[in-house]
Amino acid sequence: DVKVTQSSRYLVKRTGEKVFLECVQDMDHENMFWYRQDPGLGLRLIYFSYDVKMKEKGDIPEGYSVSREKKERFSLILESASTNQTSMYLCASSPAFGLADTQYFGPGTRLTVL
Amino acid sequence: EDQVTQSPEALRLQEGESSSLNCSYTVSGLRGLFWYRQDPGKGPEFLFTLYSAGEEKEKERLKATLTKKESFLHITAPKPEDSATYLCAVHGSYNTDKLIFGTGTRLQVFP
Numbered sequence: 001d002v003k004v005t006q007s008s009r010y011l012v013k014r015t016g017e018k019v020f021l022e023c024v025q026d027m028d029h030e031n032m033f034w035y036r037q038d039p040g041l042g043l044r045l046i047y048f049s050y051d052v053k054m055k056e057k058g059d060i061p062e063g064y065s066v067s068r069e070k071k072e073r074f075s076l077i078l079e080s081a082s083t084n085q086t087s088m089y090l091c092a093s094s095p096a097f098g099l100a101d102t103q104y105f106g107p108g109t110r111l112t113v114l
Numbered sequence: 115e116d117q118v119t120q121s122p123e124a125l126r127l128q129e130g131e132s133s134s135l136n137c138s139y140t141v142s143g144l145r146g147l148f149w150y151r152q153d154p155g156k157g158p159e160f161l162f163t164l165y166s167a168g169e170e171k172e173k174e175r176l177k178a179t180l181t182k183k184e185s186f187l188h189i190t191a192p193k194p195e196d197s198a199t200y201l202c203a204v205h206g207s208y209n210t211d212k213l214i215f216g217t218g219t220r221l222q223v224f225p
Contacts, residue, residue, distance in 0.1 A: 105157035
């Protein structure tokens with residue numbers, strides 16, 4: 001079974017803090033994704049990566065950055081957290097780029113910025 | 115622009131009362147349609163992928179079907195444990211880098 005893990009289930013941070021969200025997948029997938037999910041807005045893509053050290057902006061990249069130093073690990077960074085970044089953050093991975101392959105999701109991190 | 119609309123937003127069923135969830139999509143060349151189940155506070159769990167009109171897939175009480183404009187998730191004789199939000203997403207040929215998600219249907223099944 002595909003397994004995607006995220007470093008924290010719940011996180012509380014203060015405005016202006018730098019926040020790291022970690023995601024690890026164990027299926028040797030090439031592609032990894034970061035989404036945020038908000039009520040009424042659905043899942044929105046923040047960034048994705050189709051290879052080590054590669055990254056592409058999604059629909060809402062502002063205020064975020066990412067890092068992929070190893071194939072299995074994809075990090076989301078909030079350089080200076082703000083209250084409007086309070087959300088559920090979901091990481092996903094898929095086995096190929098350019099094909100309609102299934103994305104498998106982690107359990108999510110509920111981030112609250114005070 | 116690629117778009118996914120799910121209906122209804124919420125559905126309440128009695129245990130054993132069969133029904134269907136709808137996912138309408140507009141995409142420039144469908145390359146895949148995905149159904150996920152999401153429990154509160156958890157990540158989406160993959161259910162089905164459909165690739166072409168006429169295709170059907172089944173898993174326990176769930177059956178997904180696909181036409182050129184929409185997909186249905188049929189739930190036969192649901193049980194309370196089927197209560198969850200069901201998400202639909204499409205992968206279009208001109209957006210090969212991402213899935214377009216609907217906002218989901220929240221299903222509640224009462225005993």
